[in-house]
Amino acid sequence: MARRISNEGSIADVLKQFIDKNNLQSGIDKISVEDAWKSLMGNGVNSYTKEVVLKGTTLYVSLTSAVLREELSYGKQKIIKMVNEEIGKEVIKEVILR
Numbered sequence: 001m002a003r004r005i006s007n008e009g010s011i012a013d014v015l016k017q018f019i020d021k022n023n024l025q026s027g028i029d030k031i032s033v034e035d036a037w038k039s040l041m042g043n044g045v046n047s048y049t050k051e052v053v054l055k056g057t058t059l060y061v062s063l064t065s066a067v068l069r070e071e072l073s074y075g076k077q078k079i080i081k082m083v084n085e086e087i088g089k090e091v092i093k094e095v096i097l098r
Contacts, residue, residue, distance in 0.1 A: 029054060029087070029091050030053075030054045032087045032091070033052065033054045033059060033083060033087065033091060033092065034052045034054075036082075036083045036086035036087055037049070037052045037059075037061070037083065038052075039086065040082050040083065040086055045068065045072075048063050048064050048065040048068050049061060049062070049063055049064075050062040050063065050064055054091070054092070057091065057092060057093040057094065058092070058093070058094045058095075058096060059079075059080075059083070059092045059094070059095045059096070060096050060098065061095065061096070061097050061098070062098050063097060063098070069097045069098070072097055073097055076094075076095045076097075079095050080092050080093070080094070080095055
């Protein structure tokens with residue numbers, strides 16, 4: 001009987017290799033950013049949020065309230081910092097509120 005060569009590794013390592021090999025990291029980042037936005041902003045902001053989209057390193061957030069959009073525009077750098085910290089890596093470099 002032939003013996004198999006041991007290819008044992010941790011699940012984290014195997015998943016990382018799979019993600020890298022299949023170029024899935026950008027899709028995972030998009031989902032992570034959407035989840036981070038929902039958890040960080042709370043129900044008040046989320047009720048006025050229509051769409052959260054990550055394109056490259058820019059986060060586009062569509063809001064239904066002009067007042068909220070103006071208020072959030074003063075804290076763009078803080079939003080970038082909070083979302084990047086929540087994700088655990090620097091994904092966002094710019095936020096555009098529309």
